[in-house]
Amino acid sequence: MAWQYWTEAARRGAWREVPTPHVDPDAAAQLRIRTTASAVSKGTETLVHAGRIPDRVTALMRAPHQIGDFPFPVSYGYLSVGIVDEGPSDWIGRRVFGLLPHHSHHIVTVDDVHEIPDGVDDHRALLAGAVETGINILWQLPPRFSDRLSIIGAGMIGASTALLASRMPLERLEVIDVNPDRRAMLESLGLCALAPEEASVDSDIVIHTSGHAAGLTRGLEITGDDGTLVEASWYGSSSPTVPLGADFHARRLTIIASQVGEVAAGHRARRTRGQRLQAALRALADDRFDALITGTSAWQELPGIIDELASDGQLAADTLCHIIDYPQPG
Structure with a gap:
């Protein structure tokens, strides 16, 4: 089985068990990603968790691979890394970053993910967003x-x-x-x-x-x-x-x-969003970015973690980037 994180109602999130997805053998460009880690984007995700996305901008604020609609129920998130374990043979085993929600597995196309450069580990790669x-x-x-x-x-x-x-x-x-x-x-x-x-x-x-x-x-x-x-x-x-x-x-x-949904006007005619994200992954070769990772939790803890981050408690005050780790084979 596989797992998807859903915000079910205001300040209530839960994991849903779903069938493990598989690539369509007739779709040459499809990949399956087995998630190794995801990260909570504290500002936006706590607004989603609290149901505070204004109606007039719900279409603009959709995450690229969001399931469901605001306010609830919705499966949201956009910081995920994993390993390709199904798809074209030349992709198997590659580490990739994608603007993907908190799921244990994803079916995507080759255009939906970006290979993580050597020298950037999975946790630091989550800062690409x-x-x-x-x-x-x-x-x-x-x-x-x-x-x-x-x-x-x-x-x-x-x-x-x-x-x-x-x-x-x-x-x-x-x-x-x-x-x-x-x-x-x-x-x-x-x-x-x-x-x-x-x-x-x-x-x-x-x-x-x-x-x-x-x-x-x-x-x-x-x-x-x-x-x-x-x-x-x-x-x-x-x-x-x-x-x-x-x-x-x-x-x-x-x-x-300034809003990241579109490339800034001065560069929009010359850079795609994919090229901008690739530039971000290259920039993460700087070891100083590791200091921005302030906590790590197991995947089962995500509902409580997001709820704590949405409060005014110590975790919210101390957190920059909080990592969610997923179980690995063996």
Whole structure:
């Protein structure tokens, strides 16, 4: 038998036992993936878990291989790695990443998955979704030589974006987060991490990923005159207060949105989503990304893990990327 994780109702998830799938012998491009690990994308998946996907964007927020419809029941997720164990002989045994939900097995086409490079293990490869998002954010408004860049929020997306940006010839890169443990982790990776009140106030570009109105407010405060804030947070059905009074108009600030569902406009004519994801997998050759993996659990624990991440408890505060491991043959 095989297993699929479903969100059955608000804050209630469960595994469903299903027949083990097999490839169609007449479909040359089909592969079966035996999952080795998946990861929880804390921001989006906790909104799904709580039933907080607004009706007007349900079509836009569908995961590529989602089963069911929002709000419930729905089988959701988009960070999965595994091994090809059925399909064309030249694919058997390959390690692959796919934008696939939390299932023990998947039937996909060769176009649905990407081979994981040598030197990137299965757990680190699960960060490909976050790194792909970071690449898209940086493509949205590419920092220029000697720019001053601030990133507010050091969750999985913010920290991944910061590690990518650290390779650029910036004059200054600051990562802003309220959590001192998270700041210490970033400092150990060679990044400048500061509390909100310590942030420089003349940034050319501010990237906001915290998902909180307070972070957005601080982001506008530290954006320099004529500067731009890139809003990469998604709030689901919440409506944060955006402080457009005070000096927003006087200092001629700009807010632009970044969302990974489409390649950023500046690159859309020249890059496919597949090429963007391949770039993310190559970027994961950087060993520093291992620090973003903050927990691992067995697959049976996933319903409780997602519910804890949707709360305001310690696990939610400490988690960047939480890995779910699946049983292996033997």
